[in-house]
Amino acid sequence: LTDGHFYRVGGQDPIKANVRIIASTHQNLEARVAAGAFREDLLHRLNVIRLRMPALRERIEDIPVLARYFMLSCAKSLGVEPKKLSDEVLKDISAMPFPGNVRQLENLCHWLTVMTPSNVIGVSDLPTDILAEASEQPMILEGESSPAISNVARVASVDWESGLGRLAVKMLQDGEQEVYDVLCSKFEKAVLQAALEVTRGRRVEAAQRLGIGRNTITLQHGM
Numbered sequence: 001l002t003d004g005h006f007y008r009v010g011g012q013d014p015i016k017a018n019v020r021i022i023a024s025t026h027q028n029l030e031a032r033v034a035a036g037a038f039r040e041d042l043l044h045r046l047n048v049i050r051l052r053m054p055a056l057r058e059r060i061e062d063i064p065v066l067a068r069y070f071m072l073s074c075a076k077s078l079g080v081e082p083k084k085l086s087d088e089v090l091k092d093i094s095a096m097p098f099p100g101n102v103r104q105l106e107n108l109c110h111w112l113t114v115m116t117p118s119n120v121i122g123v124s125d126l127p128t129d130i131l132a133e134a135s136e137q138p139m140i141l142e143g144e145s146s147p148a149i150s151n152v153a154r155v156a157s158v159d160w161e162s163g164l165g166r167l168a169v170k171m172l173q174d175g176e177q178e179v180y181d182v183l184c185s186k187f188e189k190a191v192l193q194a195a196l197e198v199t200r201g202r203r204v205e206a207a208q209r210l211g212i213g214r215n216t217i218t219l220q221h222g223m
């Protein structure tokens with residue numbers, strides 16, 4: 001890496017190479033160096049031009065485009081007619097965190113291509129683990145974020161009604177009690193958090209825009 005030469009295994013003569021090294025990782029290499037798990041000199045040799053690829057959850061506008069592409073690609077590789085993702089499905093998957101990034105989205109599209117009988121894929125066709133994950137996403141509104149207010153993640157166009165319905169079904173199936181009160185409390189808190197997010201923490205303005213008293217925010221939720 002330093003002078004562009006290398007030795008074959010067991011060789012005595014250096015061989016000149018004209019190559020470029022491209023390395024990728026999801027690890028924090030500086031932290032690995034500090035922990036003694038990665039060589040510092042190797043880090044400096046590799047770290048010439050660093051490019052950061054944002055996680056899929058940081059570029060949710062790409063999810064519908066990628067999903068449509070993967071649906072076409074999977075159908076072509078399997079020799080079947082491509083299936084279409086409904087608008088509701090695109091909204092739901094756009095609200096998912098996708099910890100597995102693009103590979104997880106591609107695998108989901110492959111599963112839907114193989115397992116879904118209909119040509120237009122609806123929310124009910126999604127795998128059960130995806131439905132459960134989507135139902136756990138917070139119900140929030142778009143707006144300018146303020147780190148002093150909360151760590152609520154911002155997503156666009158979430159189909160919150162279907163998400164709320166799935167959460168209610170799951171809670172009832174799990175035998176939970178007082179489901180109505182619990183969900184009403186979650187809904188109210190989400191709306192108040194959204195109002196505070198949009199108004200940058202100004203409680204009076206948030207209360208006015210919601211049409212409620214300021215004490216509702218302060219007393220009921222301790223905000």
